[in-house]
Amino acid sequence: MPCSSAGAARFARRLAERNRTGGARAIKRNVAICLAAGWLGYAVLPWYGVGRDGILALAWLATYPDAASAPALVQALAHGRAWLLPIGLALALPLATLTLPREHPAFGRLLVAGGALGLIFAAIAGFGIINSGPRWGWVAAMFGDARQPGFGVGAVITVGALVMLFANGIAARGNFRGDAFIAGSLTVIVALIAMFVAFPVAGVLLSAVQDADGNFTIQRFVERILADNVWGLGCIAGGTSCGVAWNTIFLGILAAVFSTALGLAFALIATRTTFRWKKGLRVLTILPIITPPFVISLALIILFGRTGIVTGWLGVLFDIPRSRWLYGLPGVLIAQVLSFTPVAFMVLIGVVEGISPSLEEASQTLGAKAAKTFRTVTWPLMRPGIASALLLGFVESLADFGNPLVLGGNYEVLSTQIYFAIVGAAYDPGRAAMLAVVLLFFTLGAFWVQNRWLGETSYVTVTGKGDAGLTAALPRGVRWLCYATALPWAVFTLTIYGIILVGGFVHDMGRGDMTFTWRHYLTAFQVEQTGHGLFFSGSAWQSFFTTIQVSAIAAPLTAAIGLLTAWLLARQRFAGRRAFEFATMMSFAIPGTVIGVAYIVAFNVPPIEITGTGMILVICFVFRNMPVGTRAGLAALAQIDKSLDEASLTLGGRSATTLFRVVLPLLRPAIVATLVFSFVHAMTAVSAIIFLVSARYNMATAYIGSRVEAGEYALAIAYSSVLIVVMLLSILLIQFAVGQRKLGRRAPAVSLGTA
């Protein structure tokens, strides 16, 4: 029996009251914490970086507070760095709020003003003066020939506190329904993206329209972008090769279509059939994604190269002449489809699993045949997943670097051209930046097309209502189509991995010397027992340890930021949401080579001076892989009915509680996908990090790349197989640690019994 309308109104009022006072308490507490942290960073901790050993080494304590280790307050007053003073004044403004009630209009205003002013002053202080002197004339006029090193832990904490004060101020003024958690996470994500995506990339894109002296010339840009080697259509007219832009699009479309089709076939087999080795199929399809890119290309060369194993057989059996067909579009396409099919599979399997069986049951109850149900119910519901998979495939193909590098031959694509424009003897960052603009344009185009295709249709299938249906079986035709495409590919994939497995244990597979040896593994991973403990003397150990560390740190950060972004995008309404979504997808669209160069240029000078550290690798991975978390989260959230969130909110849960108690458990597949992807991608990415690795922090892929470069295929393969094993173990561990979401589905035993 529903209660009376007056009762309902009273109940709602009471709820609102509870929410507001709860929120108010939270904001007051937040502000106190932020102020404490801000002043700790400003007045106690060293403002600048304290040398190579880092803050945890505590060596800075010995000379504290000298010009190197002093906090900002001391720097400004005692060490002549007056430009740090305004930050402290801005940080003092919000102190006044401690005495004000939260409802007071000045409360929010003070927080917003203090936070914003502090951030502006910090930006001026940071960017205005670098280690070789002031950057802008008016800064030089104010402070003379001032210098400063890169910002350190004190600055990071203070800036973080300023951002949070600002966010709480916005919330206190009534935005975001007064929810400090939403305001805070949104502001933090925006600030991070601005710092680590927009700022470096803007720097590189600027150079597309600059000449060597830094003057702006649109004419040069237009000249470059219209050049024949970018847009030429010689391959259609005959004779010459096509422009690099067309090559890239063509390869991207082919790779996206093939990998999505195969991924869908695998996903349908894994979820909708009684195929005997389904479990094995799942493992098989994640194999390529955990493989360093060079290795697939190497295995393809060993199989199909001019002196390859298969090429040899074909020559003997069918008298097919040895040719170099692999080097170029065919080889790169095969390698890319091998690499991207699992990504499509991972995206699609979540979607196919999430489709509500009750819709399909309804269709069948209404008398539709299996084929019709599939065509009119299942297929349309898979569309967001398919669009995501296509977009991912296309974008990954555009950004892929390792495969075109090894197998591209004379088929030039944008990513390798950008790389050559930067590392080649003909150093031309302007051309690289121009090509990057073209690449960016393509990626955003794909994004736009995907949005158009999906439109505003509802794809909600996971609702709060009990949903205990049984998934429909595939129509026979579709089933056989899936088998016919997926299974040969599975066999092919197995062969490739067979090569990788064997290649490390024999002397030289490429030359047909198949005698067994341990020497490649020993070269890479030898451990010696010496007088003072174990000595990791193998040449691969250093890069191996760095890789594991960097990946393990980056993966959870990526998942956290990516999924939080997805939740904000899918569940919160705020001004500039589209722009926010666009910004979060940016770093995925920008080719790794450009990100790499952008990072090294942007972060080699104060205030953020982190080139040559492990931190820059972690940051690079987090912001490059974050969009995958966002995409996975968005796809999963599109299936979870908003009424679940609303139920939680109505019951008085705050947004943070709702996120952690209701949404996150349902997002487990997306969490797993993101953790796995970012961990694995950090271990297998190459294009961005090839610029960022340093002697001290070398990464496995960079090391393998140089082995390929040196022609040591066997060593490269041996190292790669070790990485594969490590990644497999970690994936199992991640899946075990996060677990599966529990949806109320009926066990299939019932139907099997009656069938």
Next chain:
Amino acid sequence: MRTIAILAMLAAFLIAPGLARAQGEVVVYCSVLVDWCNLMSQEFTRATGIRVVLTQKGSGETFAQIRAEANNPRGDVWWGGTGDPHLQAAEANLTEEYRSPALPRLHDWAQRQAQQSGFRTVGIYAGALGFTYNTQALARGRMPEPRCWRDLLQPAFRGEVQMSNPPSSGTAYTALATLVQLWGEEEAFNYLRQLHRQINQYTRSGPAPSRNAARGETTVGIMFLHDAVAEAIEGAPLRVVAPCEGTGYEIGSMSIIRGGPNRENARRWYEFALTPAAQALAVRAKSYQIPSHRDAPVPEQAPRLADIRLIDYDFARYGTTAERNRLIQRWEREVGSQPR
């Protein structure tokens, strides 16, 4: 159980050792084959106790990295790789002037390299340019044995020749500059235009054609002879050819990076690398270049410069950035972008 798994994961990356930092270290950017890099750094540590932090990258990539890090150098020494990018780095003031006491004991060509750069770089080894062919592939395709640059233009070699890409590889630029000095610029570009039709692929790195020829992925490869010699000694069916018309050579170089973090240790590496003993290590790492110290033993497998018709390579002119960019741009315009 799940908590244990999470703890195990945390432990996994915390335990992964942040390798102990010795007091002294030197950061070396190494642009020769990795075996040689590793052997050199091991022996240096054995001799001095200084830990070596090593990065192996091609000379083009290393040059790009040093240029990008110019404001805040991370490396100390750049050891190995074709001399031209070292000369460019000197020209761009990225490397530091240093006169080693060992300088008078070096071969003339190594000293000349130092003088040309204002003593910002020095020669550590030399190697001649040429080509190699895979004897099995040659026999299978019934192709004639090539002996001269001109032989590569024969119709039989259409699509059978590989060389590295001048915009990305120091080796290919050496080839370009060699032909220009051999025949004059017009004639050289005429030749390159005809050679373009014979090329199956312009590889990114200099030694790649010799490796691909060793595997039979291409029949002929244009590269530095010592790269092919190393493959042949490994058992590849390769024959190494010093072209009859004459050929150019590289001077592998070493530079100290300006403003690097460990200046003293950089100099100790520099001195160590110029000792005969250190230069003799190359053979153990299967690198067969001619060492620059007069007292260092010349590996017997190394292609003898005395047996090769060497041109009088003008490093001063062809090592400048301007000349290099001009030739490469002309090559891209007239050769690289043309149909085959």
